[in-house]
Amino acid sequence: MIDLKLLQKDFDEVSTKLSRKNVDAKLLEELKTKNQELKEAKATYENLQAAQNSMSKEFGLYKQQGKDTSELKQKVDANKIKIAEAIEVQRIKEDELEKIAMAIPNIPDEDVPTGASEDDNLEIKKVLTPKEFAFTPKEHWELAEQNGWIDFERGVKLATSRFSVAFGMGAKLERALINFMLNFNSKRGFAEVSVPAIVNRAALEGTGQLPKFEEDLYKLQDQELFLIPTAEVPVTNLYQDEIIPKEALPIKMTAYTPCFRKEAGAAGRDTRGMIRQHQFHKVELVAITTPDESDKVFDEMVACASDLLNALELPHRLVMLCSGDLGFGAAKTVDIEVWLPGQNRYREISSVSNTRDFQARRAKIRFKENDKNLLVHTLNGSSLAVGRTLVAIMENFQNEDGSITIPKALEPYLN
RNA sequence: GGAUAGGUGGGUGAGUGGCCGAAACCACAUCCCUGCUAAGGAUGCGCAUGGGUAACUGUGCCGAGGGUUCAAAUCCCUCCCUAUCCA
Structure with a gap:
């Protein structure tokens, strides 16, 4: 698999190099977009999950102290629904990204001559x-x-x-x-x-x-x-x-x-x-x-x-x-x-x-x-x-x- | 094919719902002490990924995938693998 970080950072360079191997630049552009989208989807999910984790910890404390948990439970339940949605989005992005990324060939070395066949x-x-x-x-x-x-x-x-x-x-x-x-x-x-x-x-x-x-x-x-x-x-x-x-x-x-x-x-x-x-x-x-x-x-x-x-x-x-x-x-x-x-x-x-x-x-x-x-x-x-x-x-x-x-x-x- | 026991960090291995990414030991790294074919002590030490100059920090990962729950290494289901015994 090619280095997605490199693609993100030096898109033009990677694209030029791969064009020698007849890889369509549009495909790379799509890969780059998907990668960015996945990153955002992940961030969304992770923030929600972080909230969930800390609320769960709080929940435990409440129980220990014999406090009422019903209000917290509502918040946590509402958050859960959002998490499920976020996971779904992330999963779709992941699949899309992998499908493209795994089909991209390796970048040829500098000293490889350009040619078609x-x-x-x-x-x-x-x-x-x-x-x-x-x-x-x-x-x-x-x-x-x-x-x-x-x-x-x-x-x-x-x-x-x-x-x-x-x-x-x-x-x-x-x-x-x-x-x-x-x-x-x-x-x-x-x-x-x-x-x-x-x-x-x-x-x-x-x-x-x-x-x-x-x-x-x-x-x-x-x-x-x-x-x-x-x-x-x-x-x-x-x-x-x-x-x-x-x-x-x-x-x-x-x-x-x-x-x-x-x-x-x-x-x-x-x-x-x-x-x-x-x-x-x-x-x-x-x-x-x-x-x-x-x-x-x-x-x-x-x-x-x-x-x-x-x-x-x-x-x-x-x-x-x-x-x-x-x-x-x-x-x-x-x-x-x-x-x-x-x-x-x-x-x-x-x-x-x-x-x-x-x-x-x-x-x-x-x-x-x-x-x-x-x-x-x-x-x-x-x-x-x-x-x-x-x-x-x-x-x-x-x-x-x-x-x-x-x-x-x-x-x-x-x- | 059937039965049983298991699958946890580089290794051995503890851990039956929150304080567990995880004890202890070994290995490894750095330092200290000592002084010679080796012993003792201190500290550090999983992987991946995001944010941050950095310190640090978020998330995920205890065979894989689902489920229950506010919360799962831990409970439930399916599958895979390993060992032993039986056919």
């Missing part, structure tokens, strides 16, 4: 040079089927479209990649955690998936529980509603989880292959830091994911997302795109975001400094999406006969 994203650098093939490289689905690694039909049989099954070396490689990534991240100071793949509404509100993106989530029937779309949700919310001692920061974690996405808006995109599945494996990085340190940790996370690709000898590039392509909760995002020779283009394999205090405000994650409770910064990034890494390995390490060489880094994990 992914076409305006800024390439930061390319890492490793794609190798030249003496033949026309195949796309991964062809290689996956030819090697018997992935079976797309049987995935559909078991569930529905966008599900697949990994067999043999395909399955082994998935497992090897998960272990390899977790170990790599551990060595970089990210402590391993294993978390539930089902979370409640509060967790999803904390990290910003709800209330706005419910249609993208798998929800359990008859329960207010959801399958996680990313480990970012359970791992970040580990510290929900906590005040963390400053010495404990930064907290850096890594977790492997399956991820589940309905891909509601993605009809027709990447229908072939395993780029966009409803269920996929991902190793995630999450960090909770003081505001001072979040930029530093952000760079560490980007470097971690990039180095992981280096270790796997996969050419990739770093891209800074422009304002229009930035996710809901992110103030800044660097995507890492891996080279796919079969598709002859770079595709996203990791996305590292700094949400600043946006999630912290929603999830109430704070730290104590000089006796003051301040909001932490939260960051998250994939390192990496396992399925897409497998895709990248297949396409980059393919031989002319369709066989696939295993990257050296994974050999210890396959014996």
Whole structure:
């Protein structure tokens, strides 16, 4: 959630910044008005309640002293009616405010380039040079089927479209990649955690998936529980509603989880292959830091994911997302795109975001400094999406006969 | 699924209608004393939010939501969660 005090104080500034993310200024204006109205409604209620409280105290005294309370009772009863009205007004204002506020995205950082879509994203650098093939490289689905690694039909049989099954070396490689990534991240100071793949509404509100993106989530029937779309949700919310001692920061974690996405808006995109599945494996990085340190940790996370690709000898590039392509909760995002020779283009394999205090405000994650409770910064990034890494390995390490060489880094994990 | 006991501040835990945002202890912070692998003493110490330069002060919060009452941590109802026992 954005800082409403800041909005109230520096409306024009916040409005300008958010306009880069295509937020309508009218909506912000409305938010500001509602916020002001709520404040007034609260003051009204609180004054009435204060009167009620003091009258109640008086009432007790009267009783004790055996005085007549009938006159006081009348006053108190009349006040009660006003209080009920005031509460109702306040409640309505609160609901209205929350509805708008929870749907406002995070403010982008200064250094985020302005732009409308992914076409305006800024390439930061390319890492490793794609190798030249003496033949026309195949796309991964062809290689996956030819090697018997992935079976797309049987995935559909078991569930529905966008599900697949990994067999043999395909399955082994998935497992090897998960272990390899977790170990790599551990060595970089990210402590391993294993978390539930089902979370409640509060967790999803904390990290910003709800209330706005419910249609993208798998929800359990008859329960207010959801399958996680990313480990970012359970791992970040580990510290929900906590005040963390400053010495404990930064907290850096890594977790492997399956991820589940309905891909509601993605009809027709990447229908072939395993780029966009409803269920996929991902190793995630999450960090909770003081505001001072979040930029530093952000760079560490980007470097971690990039180095992981280096270790796997996969050419990739770093891209800074422009304002229009930035996710809901992110103030800044660097995507890492891996080279796919079969598709002859770079595709996203990791996305590292700094949400600043946006999630912290929603999830109430704070730290104590000089006796003051301040909001932490939260960051998250994939390192990496396992399925897409497998895709990248297949396409980059393919031989002319369709066989696939295993990257050296994974050999210890396959014996 | 059934039964029972519970859910209180960072932790343990007291508190059955007003003097309770809440004893005591632990932890923590500052200070004092002492002088060396640690003890003693004093003071402070929940969260959120509004007002105020500040001192201070209003409101809400004792699992969640309702209800009774002038007044609820305390009584009533519903739900959630935890522990133990039974199926």
